[in-house]
Amino acid sequence: MSINVNGAPVALPQDPRMSLLDLLREQEHLSGTKKGCNQGACGACTILVNGERILSCLALAVQYDGQEITTIEGLGSADDLHPIQRAFVQHDGFQCGYCTPGQICSAVGMIAELQRGVPSHVTDDLSDEAIAFSQEEVRERMSGNLCRCGAYNGIIDAITESVAEVAQ
Amino acid sequence: MTPFTYHRAATASEAAQHAGAAGKYLGGGTNLVDLMRETIERPASLIDVTGLDSAIAEQPDGGLLIGAAARNTAVAEHRLVRDRYPLLARAIVAGASAQIRNMATVGGNLLQRTRCLYFYDVDGARCNKRAPGEGCDAIGGLNRNHAILGASDACIATHPSDMCVALAALDAVVHVQGVDGARAIAFTDFHRLPEDRPDVETLLRPGELITGIALPPMAFARRSTYRKVRDRASYAFALVSVAAALDMEDGRIADVRLALGGVAHKPWRATRAEAALRGQPASAALFLDAARAELADARPLRDNGFKVELAQRTIVAVLTQLMEEA
């Protein structure tokens, strides 16, 4: 029984109460994934499971046996940043940096959803196959990621700049 | 969290066998895990049902059968749902956040519990839903988010789901399976009003598993929508929401489906308004009369009186929009 975290197998916890978030932070010391509420209400714990963004605080680790997990550490490192990470630095898409890994993982998942044509609350026409990229679409789709420092403008700018590169 | 055992079910009947009285089914966990952390839920065992049927299948009659394990996002993005039941897709994407919708299952969404502040406060508040007979601190307390319709002296909580409001409007049917076999429950009967047992929220029998949701064919649901009114522009529960489908023929309302969210202990099918609308020539005045009829029995509390006016206005606006699109 194990899950794959950033390409490496990780043993599932003995205690089924352990969340994926605590598994990452406390067992694996992958503390890039943040805990901001443990209530599913802030998005700081966002990670990618098989490419889909989820909240790791509401995920029991045992439930993810055999799944592929990507965390912020799997996207890029400080010396070798992922394009979207670079864009966050460039556009000052953060201040304290605590919500940031969640915002970035969420953005990666969001771009995939957009490409797949998943509609959102602000999508006008549900019959559209492809969803046009717009600031409004991105703002709505990123609304599950709170930023109390209020770096929202910079985050949207960073995503806007890197969307083409990431979408490839 | 109280300790529990975890089991991943391979089939529905196996899941039902495992559940027993003290077990709970685990969908995406987005509500259950939170409630377990608050010790509001203390199951002895969890039976993971996310591996069960998640297919979204077209039925011979043109309806859809949605497996209970289908994720909310999967339902909202499904081509047939978007084309034939746009109000359902709209209701789903109006709820929670993208991350939560990616996790949440259809079965779990039906059974998510109220966001009543006092229900959540295990240590500090009395709640008949958590501890039957204890009393209800929401009555006489902070009740801006509470029910205006169908509440009781025992409980004034609302059901928080958006998706369920659309399902109530669509005459959906809930398929369930227990150790004694399978049965189907009309969606509008599935959730209960609180009466004197607010702890019993649905007609599910102990241990029964939701296996799927059937949407009957409803041609006119192609013209349908969902409107949600909330305190922030996204990622907030509904204060009031309206799901509606409108069938117009020569300026007359041939048929209509209308349901409200945020107003009652269950997704509220607006049968009175529907009756007032059916067969009548569509007009703003008619919409208002129908909305008023639906809210006639509303019993506002200290903080939520605005919902009466808000619900009426939102009903009128949604019907007007659908009429104009016709």
Added chain:
Amino acid sequence: MSLIESGKALAQGLMQGAMAKAVALAPDSWIPGGEPDPLIRHQHGSIGKPVSRIDGPLKVAGAAPFAAEFPMADMVYAAIAYSSVARGRIASLDVAAAEAAPGVVLVMSHHNAPRLKPAPLFMSDPKAAAGDSIPVMQDDAICWNGQPIAVVLAATQEQADHAKSLIRVTYEAEAADTDFEAAIAAGTKPSQFMGQPLHDKLGDAEKALAKAPVSIEADYRTPRHNHNPIELHAVTLAWDGDTLRIHDAQQAVAHSAWTLAQVFDLQPEQILITSPYVGGGFGSKTLWQHHIIAAAAARMAQRPVRLMLTREGVYRTVGGRSLTQQHVALGAEEDGMLTALIHRGVTAKTAHNVMPEPFILPTRSAYAARTMLLDVQQVELDMISNTFMRAPGEAVGTFALECAMDELAEKLGMDPIDLRLRNEPEKDPISGLPFSSRHIAQAWRDGAARFGWDARSAVPAARREGEWLVGLGCATATYPYYRMPGGAARITLSREGEATIDIAAHEMGMGTSTAQTQVAAERLGLPMERIRFNYGDSTLPGLVLAGGSQQTASIGAAVIAAYNKLVAELLALAGNDSPLAGLKPDEVGSQDGGLAKLDDPSRHESYASILNRAQRAAISVEAEPPQPLETMHWSMHSHGAMFCEARVNVVTGEPRVTRFLGSFDCGRILNPKTAASQFRGGIIMGLGLALMEETQFDERSGRIMNPSLAEYHVPVHMDVPEIDVMWTDIPDPHTPMGARGIGEIGITGTGAAVANAIYNATGKRVRDLPITLDKLL
């Protein structure tokens, strides 16, 4: 007493009157900032460049370690149980089941907690940092609903949480004061803030109001707020003998170390607090009971402890902003000149803190009213001790004042900007001091042009787009320049031409480390890569609170002091063989990695050369800046002109902000990139204050009922439009670098700008926050 010493006492709020007058009347040159910081003249260096955050790569990679992320061997996890009554005593506390639960190492409560001294309350001593003065688990008394009553330590967080839920407690509850209105009815008392009465009087305002040709009066209400930084308050700590090492989320490392030392009866050096990264603070990340609980429990258990408060725990044990009821009355001549300005009201605090929300602060220096009456009354409630939250006083005070100005402008038939400019004071109306630098009129003019203010209809509810009523509103933002006493800094310069600045300051996202690196590079004449800025460590020099938007000034002044000392020592080392021989410190400045004569740069010697000749590997100096007398000599304030476009849905009443511009006059901007983020962040918190934020307090029980980010609404992406910011960039001649703080001003004025825009959109004047749709239906 020397001027310096009395200045110290003054700055700490311990003395007023005669000495303040002496400082006010002293010649400029005796006052810090009397001689402008030479850096103000540097126009093309690293100051003012939009440098990306130097800690950016670490943060976006998730590699910046926060308090709860430091591993420690053998560490245990903590979970806290909280009281559910507001006042009384614990009648019984049964922890047997918790102690017997798997993994549990310790259950600590008042039954077994070590004897601890009370924590010195914030502002009771210059170094004190505790949010409340209530003894921690020393007896059975309950003082608020949510007070920690027990803590469990266990091998895993899951085990600790579960064991905590097994604790059984009963109370003997006593009648508690939790109802604001009832407390007001029972009588209010005058308030003090930082040792000064919150009461000002200029002439007879009530009489002037009665005689005023035009007047308005209105009551405004603001609710409780919580800071809600996304990082939960957390510590990872361990004892090594009698030394306590804490990885903390702190905005007052040195204060907190000192305060904890008092609690545990140790020397301040025995408490080592580091806090390199802080996931937002906004006033909340000072010293609270969880620090003491974790430290005491770790000592009992002889194990390192990680304590991360739950989100509920933060609401229960870390105070927020208190509620206010404000009355504003304005009297004016027909031409708009204010003849009377009354701003008074009531706020709630506790018996265990000294923090009445000082909502009249922004009014003191706002307008040239002929008469004024400003007054804050207080009542004491049994609740979690409220505290500083971003722009305490100004955030909610400007809501009342600036809405009232809008109401008056309408009554006068004047443009609200004109009304404000008409009442622009020549000198500080209350203190009579000259302004150090005030260019608010320019901020208004530039902002109005950029925003398109002239498109505003003076008649409300005149513009409709589809279902939306659209309106424009404006308000003045303001926040004072502060510099608190106690700063100090160390500069170490190596033979390799690298400089290290050490100061116990903080980086919580304000961009401090980046901006201060830019400043140090400029001051020392070195490239930024040669500067290392060390902060967030209680063992470093200085007592620097990250609060009151004062860090920039405080660090700036401390570094200037250390720099001056460094120059003197370098000149002494340079000796007679140097091109600098014979020059005095005030004749030289830094340039190209060395010192040069100011008016003859050819007389230059590099640091490396000076140190080499002196056979020194490095030189290190430490100094303290002079006491902050400047704020008693000048009236020092930042300002902003805030513009908002709001929309209100005619069907649902939903209010949304669709455009916002902040035009600021905050002195020199050190880094436009990070500064813009600070302004925007403040404004966004102001949008929250205007439209959605409220800590829901059940007045029957005194309990906070929405201790959750799902139920306490802060703005999400979708609530926030593109926010435009601009600034005058005019240096304040009397502050370090010409800069004034920028962290808090954004939240001020924003609430009123939104409310005024909503009024312009709808004709509905909402005077109690937040402006939710039910108030607009």
